[in-house]
Every structure is written in structure tokens, then in C-alpha cells.
Amino acid sequence: MYDPTVARLTYRALLGRRRAAILFVLPALLLLIAAAVRMFAGADDQVASNVLGGFAIATMVPLIGVIAGTGAIGPEIDDGSIVYLLAKPVKRPTIIFTKLIVAIAVTMVFSALPTLLAGLILNGNGQQIAVAYTIAALVASIAYSALFLLLGTVSRHAVVLGLVYALVWEALFGSLVAGARTLSVQQWSLAVAQKVAGDGAVTSEVGLPLATVLLVVVTAAATWYAGQKLRALKLAGEE
């Protein structure tokens, strides 16, 4: 199911491109904000929760997920180099699964790790807030990677669509339309965080059982479908 060669190529493609700069910029920004808030406002649980929920989980994690998820396959399909993976006796779902693992790993490293550090800076993990949001970031990394990997497989405009989902759907509609919040990776992952954190420190619009089911179903379905799409991927010729 996992091909180390595909993984190696994917890691290098992801981290070697200029786009990868965002992977470093966003976490750096989060740490900077955390340090600044701590300096000016002191350690405050509510403020910590606002920063981690408002910037880390709502903005940074989905953006890193877009970069890693679509970047794990989109550019290869765009420039045609995916041919060298496809013209091999390697099962296409294996290629997708491997790329998913890589995307998840990259998203986790560049989003969950900074979230933990930022949480520690903000209030030293008071009320388990740092750990709770880190777990939310870890959980969200999996679902985002699967979703955006699928997007990268089916669309040439994956990055734009991913950004629209992450920023418009999750951030904007989520705050305006109550229903949109139920269909939001962010809320599902917050449901998991809610369980971990102290009373009322983290809130989610979705109950934990439903959130868990949705997370598992979305991740599995997106991965399976991406594998199917790759099996039938048509490489446009030059003509």
C-alpha cells in the first residue's frame, strides 16, 4: 500500500518548490503572534484559545493542508511528470495512499507542531489548551490532506478551489450560516479538541460521535475516490 519511492519523490517535490515557502511562513507567523500576545496580554486562557482557534485552526491548518494536499499530486499532473509513476507496475491506489501519507505528515509537522509551540508560549498549556488544539490540528491534517489530495487529482485549479473551501466556506460561511458549520473539517476537529480541553475552553458546533464518523468517512471516501480517479486519469496529449 505504501511505496517508499513515490513517497521520496513526493517529499522532494513538496518541499523543493517555491510554494513550500508558505509552509514555513505561516507557522513562523503563528509563533510570532503567540509571542507578541503573550508579551502584551500575558498568559490568558481565553486569549490563547482565541488565537489558536482563530488563526491556527481556522486559517493556518487548512492553508497548509491545501499546499501539502494539492501539492502532493497537482503539479505532477499539470506538467505531465506523473507519467513516470503511472507507467509502472504500481497500483494506482498505492500511489494515492502514499501521497496521502506524505501530505498528512507534512501538514502535521507544519501545522500541529507550531500549534503546540504557540500554545505553550501563549499560556503554557493551561486547561490543556495547547494539547487540545494540537490534537485538533493533527485530526484536521488527516481530513484536509485527503480532501485536498482528491482535489489535486481531479482539478487543475485545485489550489484555488482549496483556498475557496478553506477560507470562504470554513471561515466565512461557517460564521454566517449555522448549517455550514456541521460540514466543516474545522468543526469536526474542534469536537475532538473539546473532549481534551478543560471545561468550556474549546467549543465545537458538532458533537463528537458525529464528528468522528464524518472525519473517518470523508477521509476514507476522498482517498478511495482519488485512487479511482487516478486509475482513469487521462493525460491530455499535446494535440
Add this chain to the structure above:
Amino acid sequence: MTTIEIDHTSRWFGNVVAVNDVSMTVGPGVTGLLGPNGAGKSTLINMMGGFLAPSTGKVTLDGRTIWRNEAVYKEIGIVPEREGMYDFLTGKEFVVANAELQGLGGAEAQRALATVQMEYAQDRKIATYSKGMRQRVKMASALVHEPSVLLLDEPFNGMDPRQRMQLMELLRRMGAEGRTVLFSSHILEEVEQLASHIEVIVAGRHAASGDFRKIRRLMKDRPHRYLVRSSDDRALAAALIADPSTAGIEVDLTEKALRIQAVDFGRFTELLPRVAREQGIRLLTVSPSDESLESVFSYLVAA
């Protein structure tokens, strides 16, 4: 013995028919897929390589369907036309990765790099390679697993004459070893020099098939048209029409030129300057008026 069989295969994109009811069998040896740009060569190769489903018909490798069948890549090596190829890797890293994906390792990769004579630049990033070097590394990646079938889409595009000769030599050797080698080209001379068997595709249709002598004869025997201006058009016309290599001469008064139809290309090209010299006529313009590849192909289709 590995054979690719294309059986009454069509492929359309929306309303556009790219390949129209083509049937052909590609067996061991070097086969050239010849046709003008946009004729459907790439579509056909993509179907043979399993990257495109036929809209109707069947494309098989020794009886096994190629589409959605990863197992065939143990026997097929593909050299795509597109340039995308993990530019951030070195040549060696790229070929090693391709070997690993075939379940092989560094030794096979090194052998393939030696085959295409790219060892000297194997540690440089692909991004720094010239077109010919990229083409050779692509070849190496397709050869790591010693495939019995090699598919190459416009492999000579952008190569200089020396690189072209090297690649031709390599493909010839592959063919002589009994591999099934198929390459596409829109340049007749390339195909003629290399392929023992030629398939001609024009506007999505299978226009001609056979050995190159037959196709060459068709190409040579077709009437050639020339536009000629000289110091004395009528005297030149009178002298030329006496020779059997010309089939018709028209005096075009508006253009102030002769329109000559030659049936024996070789003889006519030798006749024209000789006649002009003997008659003391100065040739001002000699230009072939239907030398475009499309006209050559449309002649082939009609034949």
C-alpha cells in the same frame, strides 16, 4: 515476441474525432508512426501506453487490454513527448527512482544510463539538461526494466543531428534485439532512416501501412508542382515540355511565371538547370508550390 494490436479503435474528445476507426498491429522491430501535426499520433500512442481509453475498439498487448492494467508496464517502456520530469532530481536519481518503481535497483539504473551514454552528466540536476540530454534520460528511465515494447512520442524533436544519430542507432539496436519499438514523427526523413515498417496517420485515419520503400515510392511518384520565373518563360516551357519528366506547363500571365507539373522528381531537378543553361535562359525563381507536408500526406491518402 510482443505485439500491440489496435482493433477498430476510435477516440474522440467532445465533438472532435482524434482517431477514427484505426486498426493496426505493431510487432517486433522498429515501426514509425508518421503523420502531420495534429493527425492523432499522440492520441494513438497514449492509447497504446494506457493513458487514454479508446472511445470504441480495443487496444491490447499480446491479447491483454492495456487500459487500466498496471501489469502491462512490466513489458512497456514509455518515452513521453512532454518535458515534465522531476527537474529537481539529478539524472541518476531520476533513473534510480524509475528502476525502483519497477522493483529494480541502482545496478539496473546505472546500466540504463550507460546505454544512453549519460553517465557523464548523471549527477547534474535535470533542470540543467539540454533537450537532447533530457531525451536520453527519459530513454534510460524507459529502458531500466528491459521492456519488450518501447513507445516513443516524437523522440527526435529538438535534438541536434549528432544526438539524433545516437538515438537512431540505439533504437535500431533495440529493434534488432527483437523488441517492439514504435516512435511517432512528422518528419518523413526521420521515419525513413529508422523504421523498417511505417504506419501513416492523417486526420485521425490510418492512411497507409507498409515498408518504407513502398511509401517512399508513393512519395516520389507524386506530381511535384513548381513555380518558375525566367528571362524567357516561353522558350523555357517549350524546351521542358519535350522531356517526359514534365506532365504539364502553364503560362501564368498574372503571376508572370510558369506553373510546371513534374512527374519524375529526380529527373526534373536535373533537367531544369541543364535546359536553362543550354538555351541561355536565366532562372529567376524556382519554388516548389506544394512541398508542404500536408500536401504530401493528402497525396498519400488519395493513393
